[in-house]
Amino acid sequence: xxxxxxxxxxxxxxxxxxxxxxxxxxxxxxxxxxxxxxxxxxxxxxxxxxxxxxxxxxxxxxxxxxxxxxxxxxxxxxxxxxxxxxxxxxxxxxxxxxxxxxxxxxxxxxxxxxxxxxxxxxxxxxxxxxxxxxxxxxxxxxxxxxxxxxxxxxxxxxxxxxxxxxxxxxxxxxxxxxxxxxxxxxxxxxxxxxxxxxxxxxxxxxxxxxxxxxxxxxxxxxxxxxxxxxxxxxxxxxxxxxxxxxxxxxxxxxxxxxxxxxxxxxxxxxxxxxxxxxxxxxxxxxxxxxxxxxxxxxxxxxxxxxxxxxxxxxxxxxxxxxxxxxxxxxxxx
Amino acid sequence: xxxxxxxxxxxxxxxxxxxxxxxxxxxxxxxxxxxxxxxxxxxxxxxxxxxxxxxxxxxxxxxxxxxxxxxxxxxxxxxxxxxxxxxxxxxxxxxxxxxxxxxxxxxxxxxxxxxxxxxxxxxxxxxxxxxxxxxxxxxxxxxxxxxxxxxxxxxxxxxxxxxxxxxxxxxxxxxxxxxxxxxxxxxxxxxxxxxxxxxxxxxxxxxxxxxxxxxxxxxxxxxxxxxxxxxxxxxxxxxxxxxxxxxxxxxxxxxxxxxxxxxxxxxxxxxxxxxxxxxxxxxxxxxxxxxxxxxxxxxxxxxxxxxxxxxxxxxxxxxxxxxxxxxxx
Numbered sequence: 001x002x003x004x005x006x007x008x009x010x011x012x013x014x015x016x017x018x019x020x021x022x023x024x025x026x027x028x029x030x031x032x033x034x035x036x037x038x039x040x041x042x043x044x045x046x047x048x049x050x051x052x053x054x055x056x057x058x059x060x061x062x063x064x065x066x067x068x069x070x071x072x073x074x075x076x077x078x079x080x081x082x083x084x085x086x087x088x089x090x091x092x093x094x095x096x097x098x099x100x101x102x103x104x105x106x107x108x109x110x111x112x113x114x115x116x117x118x119x120x121x122x123x124x125x126x127x128x129x130x131x132x133x134x135x136x137x138x139x140x141x142x143x144x145x146x147x148x149x150x151x152x153x154x155x156x157x158x159x160x161x162x163x164x165x166x167x168x169x170x171x172x173x174x175x176x177x178x179x180x181x182x183x184x185x186x187x188x189x190x191x192x193x194x195x196x197x198x199x200x201x202x203x204x205x206x207x208x209x210x211x212x213x214x215x216x217x218x219x220x221x222x223x224x225x226x227x228x229x230x231x232x233x234x235x236x237x238x239x240x241x242x243x244x245x246x247x248x249x250x251x252x253x254x255x256x257x258x259x260x261x262x263x264x265x266x267x268x269x270x271x272x273x274x275x276x277x278x279x280x281x282x283x284x285x286x287x288x289x290x291x292x293x294x295x296x297x298x299x300x301x302x303x304x305x306x307x308x309x310x311x312x313x314x315x316x317x318x319x320x321x322x323x324x325x326x327x328x329x330x331x332x333x
Numbered sequence: 334x335x336x337x338x339x340x341x342x343x344x345x346x347x348x349x350x351x352x353x354x355x356x357x358x359x360x361x362x363x364x365x366x367x368x369x370x371x372x373x374x375x376x377x378x379x380x381x382x383x384x385x386x387x388x389x390x391x392x393x394x395x396x397x398x399x400x401x402x403x404x405x406x407x408x409x410x411x412x413x414x415x416x417x418x419x420x421x422x423x424x425x426x427x428x429x430x431x432x433x434x435x436x437x438x439x440x441x442x443x444x445x446x447x448x449x450x451x452x453x454x455x456x457x458x459x460x461x462x463x464x465x466x467x468x469x470x471x472x473x474x475x476x477x478x479x480x481x482x483x484x485x486x487x488x489x490x491x492x493x494x495x496x497x498x499x500x501x502x503x504x505x506x507x508x509x510x511x512x513x514x515x516x517x518x519x520x521x522x523x524x525x526x527x528x529x530x531x532x533x534x535x536x537x538x539x540x541x542x543x544x545x546x547x548x549x550x551x552x553x554x555x556x557x558x559x560x561x562x563x564x565x566x567x568x569x570x571x572x573x574x575x576x577x578x579x580x581x582x583x584x585x586x587x588x589x590x591x592x593x594x595x596x597x598x599x600x601x602x603x604x605x606x607x608x609x610x611x612x613x614x615x616x617x618x619x620x621x622x623x624x625x626x627x628x629x630x631x632x633x634x635x636x637x638x639x640x641x642x643x644x645x646x647x648x649x650x651x652x653x654x655x656x657x658x659x660x661x662x
Contacts, residue, residue, distance in 0.1 A: 043517040146606065160607040190380035191545065192604045195589035199603065217517065220591030244595035261522035265548035265590040268572060271529075272552065274522035278487060 003075060004031040005178055005211050006055075011069035013054050016062055020283045024050050025235045026290075027069070029308065034178070037205045037212040039222030039243075041258075042232035045279055048215045051232070052181050056094055057086040074178070091122045095172035099184040101164035105156040111167055112136065112152035115174070122175035139170035142208075143200060162193035169200065173210070180204070183215045198224040219262060223247070228314070231255045234280050234290040237308065241315040251317040253295045253325075289320065297325050341406060341506050341539035342369040342392060348400035349387050349563075357612040361387040363563035364401070371505070374532055374540040376550035376571065378586075379560030382611055385543045388560075389508045392541065393425055394418065405506060423453045426499035430511035432491035436483040442469070442494045443479040449502045468501040469494070472527055489520035496527060500535075507531075510543045521549070528553055547590050551575055556645075559583050562611060562619040569646035579642055579653045582620050618651070626652055 013025040025047045040048045055071045071078045115136035140148035143166040186194040202225045204210045229246045231239040239252040250256045260273035277294040292302040301320050308316045349362040361384045379385040390396040394410045403410050429435045446465045472493040513521040558568040567580040578584045585602040604623045621632035637651045
């Protein structure tokens with residue numbers, strides 16, 4: 001097995017608030033091989049965005065406080081690096097794109113100017129303007145922006161949402177980063193445009209060998225691009241599995257609940273199961289399994305800490321009762 | 334539903350055009366006709382800019398049309414007196430996407446739900462309180478919530494309040510504009526459950542469900558109308574349209590929906606480019622600029638005729654044939 005590109009171990013982060021300590025991320029471990037495309041899935045407030053941003057120094061402290069763990073990129077520890085060193089990691093080694101492409105482009109500068117500036121900044125000034133321009137045009141071509149020469153001179157408002165997201169992907173990839181983090185990259189887009197951007201992301205992974213972490217609340221979106229899925233709940237990873245296993249053999253009751261709650265566009269359904277209850281209060285989280293209060297299988301043992309454990313090849317789950325529930329399900333046919 | 338039932342909502346040749354300062358005109362809705370029979374749940378699906386929200390708002394006279402007529406239970410909403418309109422509004426309610434901005438932050442939820450009854454009925458005191466409590470409980474908000482303010486509720490709970498506020502007046506027509514789009518999947522499932530139960534518990538309630546989410550429409554609706562740039566391009570029973578889409582736009586839309594499965598889909602149709610601006614709707618068939626089967630000299634010049642390939646189905650495409658021509662199928 002190759003050395004992991006990204007290796008997050010026992011990462012914990014809290015927010016110090018006036019109401020107390022909010023445990024946003026608790027003991028998360030996640031590692032990523034080069035060339036992998038991982039989907040990080042969960043509902044609002046599960047910590048999926050905070051985790052990926054905090055790992056690269058994008059969550060201001062205070063109020064955030066990292067209380068433990070390590071984040072290694074190609075064997076190099078990132079926690080504790082200076083702001084200056086982290087800035088070089090971001091942009092050059094790790095690039096990010098976000099949900100709303102409009103917010104990340106300056107409305108008063110042309111697309112081309114912004115691309116050239118970004119590319120020159122990523123290079124630390126080693127690339128001249130002309131070279132940056134040719135890299136920029138080349139990247140716009142790679143992300144299939146129609147008429148790149150014309151769009152180069154356009155202002156952000158002249159582009160559609162889908163085109164703006166392509167520009168940001170081009171900007172992110174210009175420095176040939178090792179890792180691309182895409183945080184809900186298609187949530188603000190229409191279905192037909194979303195399909196185009198997802199095709200592009202899949203192409204970047206398969207043709208350019210980009211390592212990708214795609215954050216999404218939508219299991220359907222993740223299924224179009226990723227080969228592996230990690231499901232987060234209340235600041236913890238509850239399941240980590242190959243894509244097909246998540247859909248065909250979901251092991252954690254929360255993953256099962258999420259799938260049962262999802263309306264299927266191509267199937268008639270009489271009933272959607274919903275997950276009863278609400279998220280736990282992370283200012284005073286329950287002991288042990290955080291999902292237990294909403295779990296149909298909960299038992300006494302769920303109050304004890306739940307480590308992730310392997311149940312099949314590359315398939316890990318954080319559920320103490322997995323074997324027992326599985327046996328019961330098998331017995332019931 | 335039988336054809337002789339009265340139409341609850343009849344939209345005929347509706348135009349909604351918004352003039353811009355630049356002199357351009359946004360053609361949000363163009364010659365759109367749609368009929369909802371009493372007791373039906375109809376989905377209106379389309380991407381941003383297709384005009385679906387404008388149709389819903391115009392149906393309740395929140396926007397005035399530029400042309401065409403809208404009748405609710407036989408009354409022309411743009412011709413009735415203000416007094417009659419007030420009565421009509423009781424019977425026709427709307428629920429919006431963002432429950433947070435639809436609730437007054439300074440009103441308890443009991444007060445928010447009571448308001449419609451106070452304005453429109455003579456219910457007061459205990460009878461009023463009981464009616465409000467019953468309705469809130471029926472949407473899954475037990476009594477400990479009734480004196481809370483919106484900021485003390487989650488998004489899903491707020492949307493339940495909006496549903497209760499609409500239902501408390503016992504409406505005949507309910508327009509729902511993306512009611513679950515701002516919610517998480519597990520909460521969305523709860524709200525969809527409530528809305529589906531309405532079909533069982535209030536069989537006479539007619540619902541117009543506006544959404545960009547095809548999966549949600551499939552789950553909830555009996556009939557669906559697909560909009561593209563201000564027009565309905567395909568209409569029919571949900572199961573038929575989803576299993577056998579006829580219009581190339583519907584096909585592309587369905588094949589673009591991310592399906593929560595690990596298998597690649599065989600039916601991929603990918604559209605090129607973006608939706609044209611509603612200020613500059615293409616000539617002929619509005620979809621021809623992105624259509625994989627458009628024919629030059631036909632689709633870019635001539636508006637397709639309305640075709641009825643099957644009973645209860647309608648498409649707006651030159652290449653969909655009438656059953657007479659489809660021998661043997």
